[in-house]
Amino acid sequence: GLPSNVYLKEVGPRDGLQNEKQWISTDDKVVWINMLSKTGVSEIEYSSFVHPKMIPALKDAREVGKRIIRKSGVAYSALVPNMKGLEYALEAGIDGASVFMSASETHNRKNINKSISETYPVLTEVIKEAKNAGKIVTGYVSTVFDCPYEGRISVDDVLGVCGQLIDSGVDYLSLGDTIGTAVPTQVENLLEGLFPYFPKDKLILHFHDTRGMAIANIMTALHMGITRFDSTVGGLGGCPYAPGAAGNVATNDVLYLLNGLGIETGINEKRIQEASIYIQNKLGKTLPSRSVAYLKNA
Numbered sequence: 001g002l003p004s005n006v007y008l009k010e011v012g013p014r015d016g017l018q019n020e021k022q023w024i025s026t027d028d029k030v031v032w033i034n035m036l037s038k039t040g041v042s043e044i045e046y047s048s049f050v051h052p053k054m055i056p057a058l059k060d061a062r063e064v065g066k067r068i069i070r071k072s073g074v075a076y077s078a079l080v081p082n083m084k085g086l087e088y089a090l091e092a093g094i095d096g097a098s099v100f101m102s103a104s105e106t107h108n109r110k111n112i113n114k115s116i117s118e119t120y121p122v123l124t125e126v127i128k129e130a131k132n133a134g135k136i137v138t139g140y141v142s143t144v145f146d147c148p149y150e151g152r153i154s155v156d157d158v159l160g161v162c163g164q165l166i167d168s169g170v171d172y173l174s175l176g177d178t179i180g181t182a183v184p185t186q187v188e189n190l191l192e193g194l195f196p197y198f199p200k201d202k203l204i205l206h207f208h209d210t211r212g213m214a215i216a217n218i219m220t221a222l223h224m225g226i227t228r229f230d231s232t233v234g235g236l237g238g239c240p241y242a243p244g245a246a247g248n249v250a251t252n253d254v255l256y257l258l259n260g261l262g263i264e265t266g267i268n269e270k271r272i273q274e275a276s277i278y279i280q281n282k283l284g285k286t287l288p289s290r291s292v293a294y295l296k297n298a
């Protein structure tokens with residue numbers, strides 16, 4: 001059967017904006033995140049405490065974190081690559097720290113400038129200190145299906161990275177279809193490989209919708225008992241260090257699916273549409289979500 005409730009994490013302000021050429025001012029980001037806070041979403045990933053030269057679109061993370069209005073019942077998290085990032089994030093205010101690495105050696109190197117084995121000690125320290133500070137920690141694993149440089153990634157490689165992150169103390173694992181290539185049988189195969197080792201309720205699925213497969217993949221994951229997903233309003237997003245990565249699955253589209261299936265999220269669809277239109281106007285381009293286009297033309 002299908003779950004009765006799903007937890008959605010809105011990653012628009014982070015994954016959604018990180019690849020946009022159009023600068024969104026700190027003022028506009030704050031207004032937008034405050035709008036997102038009122039949608040009923042469970043969690044918002046509001047920025048990244050990474051090197052500003054790597055992700056210039058989010059160089060104002062500290063300012064954003066200090067200025068957003070925190071709504072009770074909403075968890076505010078951010079991407080944290082190392083101890084310096086954690087220090088800034090704790091100062092700016094986070095409920096959750098998201099560490100990240102890749103199951104593919106080449107993508108890991110391009111994205112965070114380290115081999116996989118060099119990454120573990122860095123993340124282990126960050127996870128330990130974030131837990132000591134009372135934060136929820138999520139470990140993102142990128143390229144769990146395919147890598148833009150190495151092609152198909154094996155379930156064993158993904159298991160290895162997931163095991164290390166769990167041993168280091170992460171509360172959740174977020175499995176990233178970074179370039180949006182997976183089809184439902186790949187999702188089934190990966191989840192079947194992970195289920196003997198990791199409880200379902202610790203697994204989050206993070207789909208990019210490059211080829212329009214994300215909704216089919218989410219449906220498969222729902223049938224297998226997964227209840228946590230990442231998405232972005234309007235389908236914004238992409239990883240600048242993964243050529244070919246398009247936007248995340250749109251929150252609007254996931255919500256349309258979940259509402260239709262009778263699955264509870266606590267999210268108000270109209271407010272999601274308003275937040276989509278707001279950022280669409282600021283970016284000056286039409287976002288990929290079919291549901292936003294439908295609303296505009298209705």
Ligand code: HMG
Nearest residue numbers: 049050051054081084085111112113140142143176178239
């Ligand atoms: P590095 O150059 O190896 O870092 O970068 P370093 O430790 O050697 O330090 C070099 C300089 O950077 C030093 O400054 C540090 O202080 C500074 P200097 O002494 O030379 O003046 N520095 C920092 N400054 C600000 N904030 C920091 C920070 N750390 C060091 N946190 C690093 C390593 C990880 C920092 C870099 O490679 C980086 O920032 N990478 C981030 C890339 C990124 O954000 N990618 C996109 C997010 S991941 C993603 O989108 C995938 C996901 O969505 C899931 C999926 O879809 O698969 C999560």
Ligand code: MG
Nearest residue numbers: 015176178239
């Ligand atoms: Mg992503």
